[in-house]
Structures are given as C-alpha cells and as structure tokens.
Amino acid sequence: MSDRLLVLVRHGQSEWNLKNLFTGWRDVDLTEQGIKEAREAGRKLKAQGLTFDIAFTSALKRAQRTLGLMLEELGQTNIPVIKDEALNERDYGDLSGLNKDDARAKWGEEQVHIWRRSYDVAPPGGESLKDTLARTLPFYVTDILPRVLRGERVLVAAHGNSLRALIMVLEKLNKESILKREIGTGAPIIYHLGADALVASKLDLAA
Ligand SMILES: O=C(O)[C@H](O)COP(=O)(O)O
Numbered sequence: 364m365s366d367r368l369l370v371l372v373r374h375g376q377s378e379w380n381l382k383n384l385f386t387g388w389r390d391v392d393l394t395e396q397g398i399k400e401a402r403e404a405g406r407k408l409k410a411q412g413l414t415f416d417i418a419f420t421s422a423l424k425r426a427q428r429t430l431g432l433m434l435e436e437l438g439q440t441n442i443p444v445i446k447d448e449a450l451n452e453r454d455y456g457d458l459s460g461l462n463k464d465d466a467r468a469k470w471g472e473e474q475v476h477i478w479r480r481s482y483d484v485a486p487p488g489g490e491s492l493k494d495t496l497a498r499t500l501p502f503y504v505t506d507i508l509p510r511v512l513r514g515e516r517v518l519v520a521a522h523g524n525s526l527r528a529l530i531m532v533l534e535k536l537n538k539e540s541i542l543k544r545e546i547g548t549g550a551p552i553i554y555h556l557g558a559d560a561l562v563a564s565k566l567d568l569a570a
Contacts, residue, residue: 367556367563368516369507369533370408370415371526374429375400375549383463387455387489390423400549401429405436407568408518408551416515417443419507421450421522429549430520449502452522456489482531482538492541496528503529511556533562 375397379386393401414437420430427446434440458466458478467475478486485491511517519526523546531541533554546552550569557563 366514366516367511367558368413368415369511369554369556370413370518370551371529371554372404372429372433372518372520372551373523373526373546373548374425374520375404375432377425380548385455385458385461385463385466385486387452387459388423389459391425393425393428397425397429397548398432401432402436404429404549404551404568405433408433408553409437411553411566411568413437413553414516415439415442415518417445417510418518418520419445419447419450420520421452421525422446422448423451423522426450426520426522430518433518433520445506447502447506449498450519450521450525453492453495453524454490455486457487458489480542482541492524492528492531495524496531499525499528500532503532508560512558512560534565 374393376394377386377397378391378394379389381394381396418430418434420426430444434442463475477484481492483491483493485494507517507519526546527541527544530536530544536544547569550567553566553568554562555564
C-alpha cells in the first residue's frame, strides 16, 4: 500500500444542521452532538493506525473545531494546520439562514433539491457545486495534492459541498452520480492515491 494518504472529513453536526437551516458561509459552531462526532472521527482514524503530517481546513469554525478535536484524539495537536477559504462550504447566497423545510414549502421539493445537489444550478445569489469546485479544485491541485504525492499524510476537515466537489474529481463522478452523493457529518473517507494522483484505494468509515 502506498503511503499517499488523503483523509477527508466533513465537520460534526453544527448548530444550524440541528436547526435545519441553510448555512453556507455563515460561521456557526458545533453542537454537543457535533463535538462527539468530531471526537469519534478522531478515534476512528486512530483505530485505523493512522497518523498525519499536515492538516487542512476551511476558514469556518465548525470545520476548524472538528479538526482540532480529531487531532486531540489522535494525540497530534502539534502538526501544521493550513486554513483556507477555498475549502469553505458552498455559499448558499439568499438561502443562507432559511429553514430547509420552509424553502421546500415556498419553492417546491424539486427546486430545493436541485439547488442543494445539482452540479451547475446555483441557489439565488450563491454558488453551484460547479462554482464551489472552481475554487476548491485549484487549491487541491496546488496546495494539497503535491504534498500527498510527496508522501505527506494529509487530513482535510471541511464541508459537505466543498468535499463533494473534491470527491467528484477524486472518484470521477459525473453530474448525475454527484446528485446522489451525501457526505455524513464526522464520517472519515480514507483514500490512498497512486503516483498518478488517481485513487488507488478508498475506505469510507461511514459505510
Ligand atoms: O450549508 C449547509 O446548509 C449544510 O452544511 C450543507 O447543506 P446541504 O445539505 O443543503 O448541502
């Protein structure tokens, strides 16, 4: 097995996940449940015998706290941590702060599903997954991937849609299959990459 390790983790449950509100770039904290999920994710990685050389996270505190809690469980709070807006959640624009059920009642189930899961339809005033990919992918290519290919073991704590964007590329998912891809809170996905940067193996700890 190559040591080109890349682990992706969505943050634990946030206060607005619990309240069922569109969050996007709003900077809300973890719930007690989210803290538990983050610690559990760290314990799961430790149980796999994994250690990391560097970690990446977004500019938002729910992902940063999740990372900090995982590193505590791993006993690795001293590794370098790079925070970058490129890994932030998709900007939900005018939907930010609205209740997801209220939005379904107003615009219909299908429209809301398209805004939440489609590849190229942006919510009003916000980013589509394609727009999100346009900022996460260059950052992945310039800052994350070269380290993985050099053999550094990399942990990324980010968000449902910034991770869906990266997963779309890593797993070569098309516009149809990404529609169905859900990323659970605090559920690590462990990849080993080949020297060609393609996925050599994948272990989804949520599965
Ligand atoms: O930003 C949000 O509201 C959530 O973190 C992700 O939302 P989604 O499940 O609608 O993509």
